[in-house]
Amino acid sequence: MTTALSPTRRTTGTRESARAVSERHRMMALLEDGLVGHLGVVLSTGPTDGKAGATHPVVLPVAYAVDPAGPDAEGTLYVHGSTGAGWLRSAIETDMCFTVTELDGLVAARSGMHHSMNYRSAVIIGRARSVVDPDERSHALDLIVDHMIPGRSATLRAATRKELAATAVLALPLREASMKERAGGPVDDPADIDPAVWAGVIPLRRVALAPVSADDAPGPVPADVRRRAEDLA
């Protein structure tokens, strides 16, 4: 947990290094804030339409959780999915890329060129391990539920053997990672700065509305759900 980010060339950005964040604890905070990541894998297609087979990237949104004390030296990121999902199976034991982005604002400058967005983004590249140990699998699935609603997993029945058998759990070491952040106002070319032309930021944030109970759940909203909604409100 004490190493810097970007230990390899693959996750060492060569551009806009002013936006690079090297403190690992800030990436961990971003991964805590995020709810959905975008998982990129390389898929192979067989020959079709008279063309030879080829590879192409696929990027899909996934839920996730982080275990800072997971089995990998710098922490472990877990994702899960159906064992029937071919794209997820194909990510096992090959390099994948997992990206989490939080959007913080729209940045309006005096030129189109300098329009930008305020954001925080973490990019993790690595070889995914299929989690087979039953205890680690259950732990990872509980973490994914608790990442959505902290404390929720302890209020639920245990997963059944059948549910566990239908679920693939992948672990990605939080080792090859990089983070970028843009914050603050527009950066205009000096020649463009004209008090008559407005520039500034529209701040953005994600908020929760009041929890909506299911039709067959007449009871009160439990404390963990209320707390989560209030934290995001």
Added chain:
Amino acid sequence: MTTALSPTRRTTGTRESARAVSERHRMMALLEDGLVGHLGVVLSTGPTDGKAGATHPVVLPVAYAVDPAGPDAEGTLYVHGSTGAGWLRSAIETDMCFTVTELDGLVAARSGMHHSMNYRSAVIIGRARSVVDPDERSHALDLIVDHMIPGRSATLRAATRKELAATAVLALPLREASMKERAGGPVDDPADIDPAVWAGVIPLRRVALAPVSADDAPGPVPADVRRRAEDLA
């Protein structure tokens, strides 16, 4: 604009088809709602650390815009970046994947297995074309500014030749595309439904706060910026 989505096997989901959305106009509406997409490309690395070269996916957040009447039959998606960004250059004339996800809620069920999220996600796969025509380049860059703040580009000076030379613009046909959506409450196994255990949804949305003027912009917030912030409020 009248074709259905998912014309190829690459963008035809095989799982959870109940979530598949086949109406193209709904994908166009999602692309209009989204502000950031995640662009996945396949990069090659030279030999390092005594290991042979290999490919790996990279997924990065990017601004974008859509031209429903663009040069491609079903509309064109534009992204831009620095001409110095190797990852973007490497996406030209190869297959890339562009994914936009809007998160609409956290879905709490009675079992961990049925916890889920409400979301809308569009996945577009295709071969990116480098936009070289000066008019199309300017048009695409204006669209990207206007996607952030509708009407903004008309209030700005034109891009300089130097700015245009430093900017790569890529076009992706909106042809091979798929969309998924999950909405509504939790779907529990019938045996799990117990009025004593709460289940429901925490709705999520992205909101804008009041625009913040740059220190060197003393004038009033212009109408287009105010309108954008109010639309997202």
